[in-house]
Amino acid sequence: MLLEVRDLTVExxxxxxxxxxxxxxxxRQILGxxxxxxxxxxxxxxxxxxxxxxxxxxxxxxxxxxxxxxxxDERRMxxxxxxxxxxxxxxxxxxxxxxxxxxxxxxxxxxxxxxAYDAGQLLESVxxxxxxxxxxxxxxxxxxxxxxxxxxxxxxxxRPPLAIADEPFTALDPPRVVELAGLxxxxxxxxxxxxxxxxxSPGVLARIADRMLVMRDGRIVEQGPPRxxxxxxxxxxxxxxxxxxxxxxxxx
Amino acid sequence: xxxxxxxxxxxxxxxxxxxxxxxxDLELRRGAALGIVGGSGSGKSTLAxxxxxxxxxxxxxxxxxxxxxxGHTDVQLIFQEAAASLNPRFTAEExxxxxxxxxxxxxxxxxxxxxxxxxxxxxxxxxxxxxxxxxxxxxxxxxxxxxxxxxxxxxxxxxxxxxxxxxxxxxxxxxxxxxxxxxxLGLTLILxxxxxxxxxxxxxxxxxxxxxAVVEWAPSSDLxxxxxxxxxxxxxxxxxxxxxxSALA
Amino acid sequence: MKFAARRLAHAALLxxxxxxxxxxxAQLAPGDYYSDLRVDSRISPETLEGLRQQxxxxxxFLARYGAWLGSxxxxxxxxxxxxxxxxxxxxxxxxxxxxLLTGVATAVAWFLAVPIGIWSATRRGVVEAAxxxxxxxxxIVPDLLLAILLLVFAVETGWFPAGGMNSPxxxxxxxxxxxxxxxxxxxxPVSVLVAGMLPVLVRHVRASMAETLDAPFVLAxxxxxxxPSRRLFRHVLPVAANPLIGLAGLSLGTLLSASLLxxxxxxWPGLGPLLVDAILSRDIAVVLAAxxxxxxxxxxxxAAADLALYRVDPRIRAR
Numbered sequence: 001m002l003l004e005v006r007d008l009t010v011e012x013x014x015x016x017x018x019x020x021x022x023x024x025x026x027x028r029q030i031l032g033x034x035x036x037x038x039x040x041x042x043x044x045x046x047x048x049x050x051x052x053x054x055x056x057x058x059x060x061x062x063x064x065x066x067x068x069x070x071x072x073d074e075r076r077m078x079x080x081x082x083x084x085x086x087x088x089x090x091x092x093x094x095x096x097x098x099x100x101x102x103x104x105x106x107x108x109x110x111x112x113x114x115x116a117y118d119a120g121q122l123l124e125s126v127x128x129x130x131x132x133x134x135x136x137x138x139x140x141x142x143x144x145x146x147x148x149x150x151x152x153x154x155x156x157x158x159r160p161p162l163a164i165a166d167e168p169f170t171a172l173d174p175p176r177v178v179e180l181a182g183l184x185x186x187x188x189x190x191x192x193x194x195x196x197x198x199x200x201s202p203g204v205l206a207r208i209a210d211r212m213l214v215m216r217d218g219r220i221v222e223q224g225p226p227r228x229x230x231x232x233x234x235x236x237x238x239x240x241x242x243x244x245x246x247x248x249x250x251x252x
Numbered sequence: 253x254x255x256x257x258x259x260x261x262x263x264x265x266x267x268x269x270x271x272x273x274x275x276x277d278l279e280l281r282r283g284a285a286l287g288i289v290g291g292s293g294s295g296k297s298t299l300a301x302x303x304x305x306x307x308x309x310x311x312x313x314x315x316x317x318x319x320x321x322x323g324h325t326d327v328q329l330i331f332q333e334a335a336a337s338l339n340p341r342f343t344a345e346e347x348x349x350x351x352x353x354x355x356x357x358x359x360x361x362x363x364x365x366x367x368x369x370x371x372x373x374x375x376x377x378x379x380x381x382x383x384x385x386x387x388x389x390x391x392x393x394x395x396x397x398x399x400x401x402x403x404x405x406x407x408x409x410x411x412x413x414x415x416x417x418x419x420x421x422x423x424x425x426x427x428x429x430x431x432x433x434x435x436x437l438g439l440t441l442i443l444x445x446x447x448x449x450x451x452x453x454x455x456x457x458x459x460x461x462x463x464x465a466v467v468e469w470a471p472s473s474d475l476x477x478x479x480x481x482x483x484x485x486x487x488x489x490x491x492x493x494x495x496x497x498s499a500l501a
Numbered sequence: 502m503k504f505a506a507r508r509l510a511h512a513a514l515l516x517x518x519x520x521x522x523x524x525x526x527a528q529l530a531p532g533d534y535y536s537d538l539r540v541d542s543r544i545s546p547e548t549l550e551g552l553r554q555q556x557x558x559x560x561x562f563l564a565r566y567g568a569w570l571g572s573x574x575x576x577x578x579x580x581x582x583x584x585x586x587x588x589x590x591x592x593x594x595x596x597x598x599x600x601l602l603t604g605v606a607t608a609v610a611w612f613l614a615v616p617i618g619i620w621s622a623t624r625r626g627v628v629e630a631a632x633x634x635x636x637x638x639x640x641i642v643p644d645l646l647l648a649i650l651l652l653v654f655a656v657e658t659g660w661f662p663a664g665g666m667n668s669p670x671x672x673x674x675x676x677x678x679x680x681x682x683x684x685x686x687x688x689x690p691v692s693v694l695v696a697g698m699l700p701v702l703v704r705h706v707r708a709s710m711a712e713t714l715d716a717p718f719v720l721a722x723x724x725x726x727x728x729p730s731r732r733l734f735r736h737v738l739p740v741a742a743n744p745l746i747g748l749a750g751l752s753l754g755t756l757l758s759a760s761l762l763x764x765x766x767x768x769w770p771g772l773g774p775l776l777v778d779a780i781l782s783r784d785i786a787v788v789l790a791a792x793x794x795x796x797x798x799x800x801x802x803x804a805a806a807d808l809a810l811y812r813v814d815p816r817i818r819a820r
Contacts, residue, residue: 036419037390049724074729082726089724094717099739099815108735109725138815144292154725170417173291173446174490200419206499231500244424245496247453 002027008060017043018218032209033198039215041198045164050077083113086155088165092147096139103135109157126153164196181208202245214238257282257440263312272298274464285441287451290461296444300412304329328401332413335393340386348399370399391422410442448491460484512800519796524566527785533558534582534783579786588790599771603756606694618706640700648693648766664768690767713741750806754799
């Protein structure tokens with residue numbers, strides 16, 4: 001088992017942001033996390049990388065390839081972040097350093113882990129070509145879609161077994177969403193990377209996720225393959241979501 | 253009602269070297285609902301802004317109700333992130349009544365009454381009117397933005413990506429609200445979106461835009477079932493792929 | 502290149518306008534260089550008028566301004582009635598002394614402000630709060646007051662000289678001795694200037710650092726496993742430096758004007774005392790020259806900042 005999360009609870013002051021979160025991720029799997037704003041999905045992603053600010057109280061267990069991550073200090077977490085589990089942040093425009101070239105930003109990740117990588121091949125694998133132009137460019141010189149893919153490339157420089165994508169589809173047009181979804185699926189097949197994909201679009205998750213979670217108010221209300229979760233929802237919240245999602249497609 | 257409310261003839265707009273909008277024609281009957289879809293840079297937002305008088309077209313004319321000298325009481329535009337554009341320190345009543353204040357309509361008492369009426373119309377409780385805007389949820393603030401746009405009783409309401417990026421349940425609720433308002437008030441609607449499915453839900457007809465021009469215009473169901481232009485086909489295919497129903501099939 | 506030429510032309514026009522405005526303002530004050538002599542009953546009005554004519558003070562405003570412009574173009578920068586000679590040589594040495602003082606003070610201030618600002622942005626706690634209080638106090642205390650206090654301190658303890666740039670036996674010292682002497686005499690006036698500059702600089706550095714540290718790309722860098730020191734120096738600082746470059750340009754720009762009052766109080770033979778004397782005696786040519794030169798520095802400082810920013814920030818280059 002690649003990732004085992006047991007009873008993860010996150011509290012801030014008197015508020016409980018996550019409560020009793022438990023799930024598994026296997027190798028070469030795409031786990032989808034569906035939730036609306038405020039359900040705690042971004043907090044969950046940050047917790048998995050131990051990136052929550054110090055005043056958050058985190059309890060439970062997060063085991064990555066058998067190693068317990070909770071309680072590790074910064075120094076021991078550093079090789080794991082980007083090396084074993086990496087994160088693709090929500091807004092690519094803000095997640096990239098504005099004054100460094102793309103090539104440099106990729107190199108920084110590799111350098112931090114003393115990893116070797118082939119920049120051209122990496123960019124090609126995320127659908128960016130020609131590599132030369134992209135590597136030399138500054139983030140503001142790229143289109144939104146290209147920036148998105150750069151942040152994905154950054155997360156995959158060291159070929160981590162697990163990558164977490166926080167709402168990667170939100171800023172994209174539907175045709176680009178389809179492309180990006182395809183990218184995750186093909187990457188999963190070609191390499192050994194598992195993806196944890198957070199999205200509030202049920203259609204995308206239904207298409208690419210092997211398993212999924214539905215989160216609400218800091219809890220998991222439903223778990224299983226998309227067909228089961230959306231097809232025969234056990235929880236009324238999930239049922240309401242499905243009804244809303246199916247109300248949207250066109251008439252006729 | 254078969255009379256024409258909105259007429260757009262030969263409207264063009266460039267920003268520097270970029271032609272954002274090429275000669276565009278449009279016609280909308282009173283009470284109709286139109287969805288305008290396209291990718292980023294297709295010109296859909298520019299068109300909306302030209303109609304709503306936020307931009308001056310380089311050429312062409314826009315007529316509402318037959319007149320070119322229409323104003324904010326004829327057409328209102330709601331932006332994306334409308335909920336974020338409300339002054340959080342205002343009370344709900346102040347937020348919704350503000351357009352009346354700016355237009356100097358009615359006494360303070362009348363403005364308050366109108367505001368409360370519209371707050372109720374969009375599905376919020378009238379007694380929540382004195383609460384500060386920031387104490388409302390995102391969805392409730394979205395409703396306030398709509399109430400505020402409607403208080404001047406415009407004939408045409410344009411929503412520019414106002415529903416994009418909203419949570420699913422909220423999107424469904426606001427969609428239902430808009431359809432209901434349209435039925436009750438005879439409102440003419442234009443929804444601009446990059447999401448074809450959403451536009452089809454609200455609009456009877458859809459105009460697809462690409463690179464500054466309208467490339468296809470058809471009734472919603474026709475467009476989705478049999479898109480003629482490659483751009484429309486691309487959008488329809490993506491929309492289909494992303495729909496939950498087809499994904500589970 | 503076109504950009505630079507435009508800026509140059511713009512700067513020249515600005516300087517012209519400044520000189521004209523300064524000249525006009527000087528005219529607003531009643532009287533002229535010889536006005537004080539009127540009090541002396543031994544000098545007849547005719548003699549006074551004769552002196553005035555000789556100095557050309559009777560000519561119309563524009564004619565005199567034109568004459569000054571011509572002199573400036575020739576490099577003389579006007580004729581000083583007090584020193585009976587062209588202004589330019591007077592200024593040379595004074596400017597050198599002022600620049601020495603402000604140059605050292607500015608360098609020290611920045612040298613201290615940057616690390617303090619960075620440190621302050623990354624810490625909370627008692628020490629950081631105390632620092633804020635100290636800086637606030639320094640900000641509030643007027644330069645003049647601080648200068649006087651330090652002078653009193655100098656006189657009482659005898660550790661530092663109470664004014665002046667060189668000791669009486671300066672000329673007979675060795676090179677090393679001269680260096681030490683000047684350095685020793687710089688300590689007090691530099692301290693006053695640094696005390697004035699430091700709070701503002703630290704605040705800007707801290708603000709820029711704090712804002713950058715909050716940015717998503719910094720969290721992203723941490724998420725990629727990049728070490729804190731590398732993040733700070735290679736990822737955060739380059740971005741946080743932008744607003745500070747503009748500030749640095751401004752610092753450069755005020756090199757001539759920042760220390761005038763302190764020089765007068767502490768007896769530093771720079772532009773300050775010269776300017777004050779010239780103002781009081783209405784030696785217009787000297788005043789004009791000093792004002793225009795200060796303005797020139799300010800414009801050059803701004804231009805340097807713009808140029809530096811253009812080279813450093815790729816986003817600005819794109820426009």
